[in-house]
Each structure stands twice: as structure tokens, then as C-alpha cells.
Amino acid sequence: MTLAIILVIAAAVALIVILGVALSRSLQLSAGTNLATQIQPIDVEAFRNLIDPAEDDYLRRRLPAAEFRIVRRRRLRAMAAYVHTAGRNAAVLVRMGQAALAAGDVPTVEAARRLVDNALLLRRNAAFALLRIYLALAWPNSGLAAEPVLRGYEKLNGSAMLLGRLQNPATPVRISASL
Amino acid sequence: MFRAHSLLWTYLWVAPNLLLLILGFLIWKLGIARKVPAFFALAVLSAVSELAVYAADVLPTVGPRTFWGINWVGLLIEGVLKFLLFGEIFSQVFGSYRSVARLGRLLIQWVGVALILVATAAAAYAPQNSRFGIVSGFHFLEQAVYLIESGLLVFIFLFSFYFHLVWERRLFGITLGLSISSCVHLASWALIDNGGLPDSKRMILVFLNMATYHVCVLIWFYYLLVPKKPAAKSAVSLPENSLEAWNRELERLVQP
Numbered sequence: 001m002t003l004a005i006i007l008v009i010a011a012a013v014a015l016i017v018i019l020g021v022a023l024s025r026s027l028q029l030s031a032g033t034n035l036a037t038q039i040q041p042i043d044v045e046a047f048r049n050l051i052d053p054a055e056d057d058y059l060r061r062r063l064p065a066a067e068f069r070i071v072r073r074r075r076l077r078a079m080a081a082y083v084h085t086a087g088r089n090a091a092v093l094v095r096m097g098q099a100a101l102a103a104g105d106v107p108t109v110e111a112a113r114r115l116v117d118n119a120l121l122l123r124r125n126a127a128f129a130l131l132r133i134y135l136a137l138a139w140p141n142s143g144l145a146a147e148p149v150l151r152g153y154e155k156l157n158g159s160a161m162l163l164g165r166l167q168n169p170a171t172p173v174r175i176s177a178s179l
Numbered sequence: 180m181f182r183a184h185s186l187l188w189t190y191l192w193v194a195p196n197l198l199l200l201i202l203g204f205l206i207w208k209l210g211i212a213r214k215v216p217a218f219f220a221l222a223v224l225s226a227v228s229e230l231a232v233y234a235a236d237v238l239p240t241v242g243p244r245t246f247w248g249i250n251w252v253g254l255l256i257e258g259v260l261k262f263l264l265f266g267e268i269f270s271q272v273f274g275s276y277r278s279v280a281r282l283g284r285l286l287i288q289w290v291g292v293a294l295i296l297v298a299t300a301a302a303a304y305a306p307q308n309s310r311f312g313i314v315s316g317f318h319f320l321e322q323a324v325y326l327i328e329s330g331l332l333v334f335i336f337l338f339s340f341y342f343h344l345v346w347e348r349r350l351f352g353i354t355l356g357l358s359i360s361s362c363v364h365l366a367s368w369a370l371i372d373n374g375g376l377p378d379s380k381r382m383i384l385v386f387l388n389m390a391t392y393h394v395c396v397l398i399w400f401y402y403l404l405v406p407k408k409p410a411a412k413s414a415v416s417l418p419e420n421s422l423e424a425w426n427r428e429l430e431r432l433v434q435p
Contacts (some may be wrong), residue, residue: 003304007326007369015362021336022355025345091343096217098345113275120342121278127341 035099038092040085047082050075072140080133087126093119181382184237191389192233195396199226202396206403211349217264218353222399224260228253247313254317258324261357265331268354272339272346283338287331295332298323305373318372323367332358350403356395363391 049055056075060068098114101109180187203223206212212219228249235241235249273283302319332354339346346354367384370376376384 001374004369004373007301007373008366010326011329011362011366011369012363014333015359017333018336018355018358018362022351024340025351052360094343094410095345117276117278120276120344123342124279124282145211 016059035092035096039089040090042082042085047086049080050082069140073137076133076137076140080130080137083126083129083133087123087130090119090122094123122157181379181386183382183385188386188389191386191393193230195389195393196226196229196233198393198396198400199223202400202403209404211403215267215349215353215426217267221257221260221264225253225257227229228256234301244313248315250317251313251320254321254324258320261324261328264337264353264357265328268335271350272335276344279338279342280281286338287334291327291331292336294327297330298326301326306375315372318368322365322368323373325361325368328361329358329365332361337368352398355402356398359398360392360395364388 056072059071063071094116097112097119100112101116182188199222203212203219203226206215206219206222232246232249232253235246269283269287273280301321304317305322335354336358367388371381371384
């Protein structure tokens with residue numbers, strides 16, 4: 001009977017997860033009219049500064065070990081917030097790109113496909129980067145590679161801009177700020 | 180009411196499979212079958228095999244061994260086709276995006292291996308019935324198939340959810356129907372096989388399975404044959420900004 005109960009619970013959880021995802025998909029589709037407003041521009045320069053290993057080295061040299069760990073944790077939390085926003089923006093761009101895939105003209109479809117691919121890559125990198133950041137929060141002295149997220153974000157910005165130009169030359173897209 | 184060979188029992192066994200055959204014919208006629216070949220094969224072959232099992236059940240000339248043999252063959256064919264269908268769903272949802280296709284393939288392989296191990300452990304842990312090995316073996320295999328199927332479907336849904344990928348409508352409907360069917364079947368087969376329930380309660384679960392399958396066939400009808408409401412075609416609205424300036428600054432960032 002124990003096995004039966006475990007399997008019934010597993011099946012119920014699986015069904016709830018699947019129906020939840022299916023429902024959220026339907027809500028996503030119905031609320032997909034004003035996607036661009038959901039994008040939160042990111043200050044890439046500030047982010048670049050945060051992930052710069054030279055900055056970390058400088059702080060490590062200048063600050064006592066205990067203080068360095070506190071500062072480093074603060075920087076890591078800020079980094080996590082940036083990466084989280086970048087990942088969320090990537091998700092919005094996936095949806096925008098997929099919506100644009102239905103367009104008839106070849107250049108727009110091409111640009112949309114490239115945008116979706118880049119956005120997916122960024123979202124994947126953001127997940128890995130967040131994992132590393134949270135690990136680094138536990139060990140602040142360890143190295144951290146968030147550069148792939150930055151590179152992905154820059155690449156994504158180019159794709160989003162190209163799609164924006166092709167779809168509506170008068171109203172371009174912005175996924176980063178303060179440049 | 181919930182008795183074997185009652186009118187409701189006959190309807191719930193035969194009607195969904197006839198409907199599935201009709202659906203198979205319609206999607207073949209409409210050219211949809213070419214886009215979802217594994218689903219087409221699953222719809223036709225599983226309907227035929229279920230109707231063959233039904234015929235074997237009602238024909239007095241068919242002995243129990245032959246009946247369970249037909250059941251085994253049907254389950255094996257259905258199992259193989261379902262896993263081909265998963266491949267089809269996966270490649271259609273993620274295959275065209277290089278950035279996630281490789282990761283997805285890797286993850287789904289590991290999830291599949293883990294689910295096979297769990298299903299094997301569940302079968303090993305289940306109470307054995309040595310007198311009717313062919314029957315209990317069938318039930319364990321069925322439970323294992325539904326367990327692996329449900330797990331893989333949850334993975335596919337969660338993976339696409341994380342990446343916010345919008346599915347093609349038909350594919351979504353196929354996967355949704357399959358998911359509901361496999362989860363309900365997993366729960367009810369777990370209780371039938373391992374719950375130690377009396378026959379009357381087991382029969383209710385059999386009816387639940389058949390009714391769920393009927394609903395899933397109707398879901399497939401809806402998503403495969405009812406056309407999507409035409410969406411208002413509007414360009415994706417994009418916020419105002421100077422992209423050219425952005426591009427210049429980003430180039431400066433990439434090449435300092």
C-alpha cells in the first residue's frame with residue numbers, strides 16, 4: 001500500500017505541474033500583446049564592472065579578509081539581481097521572437113529565429129551563472145565566471161535590435177540601459 | 180453500474196478507440212499526419228490493438244492466455260510508439276534551437292535513465308503474484324510505462340516552461356492529452372496493482388482510466404481539428420529608444 005500511495009502522490013504532483021504549466025501557457029498567450037513593456041533595461045556597464053576580476057583583485061588587496069568577504073557578498077548579491085533580470089528579459093525576448101516567427105517575410109523570420117536562439121542561450125547561461133553566484137556566496141573567495149552571461153546579453157541585444165528594426169523601424173527595442 | 184461488460188463499460192472501451200481511428204483518418208486526410216507521424220501511428224495502432232483486446236475479451240473462443248498475450252503485444256507496441264512520440268515532441272519544441280537542444284537532449288537522457296531505475300525499483304518492491312505471472316507482469320510493465328511517461332512529460336513541460344517556449348497548438352494538445360492520460364493511469368494502476376483493493380473498487384478505477392482516456396481523445400480532437408482562433412495581427416510593440424546609439428556603445432564594450 002505504501003508504494004501505491006507514493007505513486008499516487010507522484011502522479012498527482014505530476015498532473016498538477018503539467019496542468020499548471022499548461023494554464024500559465026494559456027495566460028501567457030492571452031497576455032502577450034505588450035511584451036516589450038515587461039523588459040527591464042540593464043546597466044551593462046555597471047554589470048561589467050561588477051564581474052570584472054580586476055576589481056575583485058583590487059578589493060582583495062586593499063581590504064582585510066573579513067571585510068573583503070562582506071563586500072564580495074554584497075557584490076555577488078547585486079550580480080545575482082542583474083543576472084536574474086537578464087534572464088527575465090531573455091524570457092520576454094523569447095516570446096517576442098516567437099511571436100515574430102509568424103511573420104511572412106524571410107528577413108524578419110531569420111532575425112526572430114536568431115533572437116530566440118540567443119535569448120535561450122542567455123537564459124541557459126543565466127541559470128548556470130546564478131548557480132555559480134549562489135555557490136560563490138557560500139565561498140566568497142572562490143573565482144566566478146559570469147562573463148558568458150554578459151557576452152550572451154550583448155549578443156542578444158544585437159539580435160533584439162535587428163528584429164526591432166525589421167519589425168518597426170520607428171520604435172526600436174531596448175534591453176540595456178545607461179549607454 | 181461499474182461492472183465489466185455493462186453498457187457503459189463497452190462504450191468506454193470501444194468508443195474512444197473508434198474515435199481515435201476516425202481522428203487518425205481525418206488527420207491523414209487533412210495532411211496533418213505528415214507533421215505528427217508518431218502521433219498518427221500511435222493513434223491508429225493503439226486503437227487497433229485496444230479493439231483487438233476488446234474482441235479477445237468478449238469472444239468466448241479466446242482463452243485467457245491468448246487474451247493476455249494480445250494485451251502484452253499491444254502494450255509493447257504502444258510503449259515503443261509513445262517513446263517515438265516523445266522524441267517527436269522534443270525535436271519539434273526544442274530541435275530548431277541549437278542553444279537548448281543539446282542541453283535538453285542530455286538532460287532528458289539522464290531523466291529517462293533515472294525514471295527507468297525508479298520504475299524497476301517500483302516493480303521489484305511491488306507484491307508479486309506468482310500464480311498469474313503473465314497478468315502481474317503485464318500490470319508491472321504498464322505501471323512502469325506510465326511512470327516513465329509521466330516523468331518525461333513533466334520534464335518536457337518544465338523545460339519548455341523555464342525557457343518560455345510557446346508550443347505549436349497541435350503539439351501542445353497532443354502532449355496535454357497524453358500527460359493527463361498517463362498521470363491518471365499511473366495513479367490508478369498503482370492502486371490496482373499495489374493497493375490491495377477489493378474487486379469492486381478496482382473496477383471503479385478501471386472505469387476512471389477508460390473515462391480519462393475518452394476525455395483525452397476528445398482533447399486531441401479539439402486541438403488537432405478545431406482551427407485556432409485568428410489572432411489580431413499586430414506588430415510587437417517595442418519601447419522607444421535609440422538603437423543606433425546603443426549599438427555603438429555596445430560595440431565599444433565588446434571591443435574596448
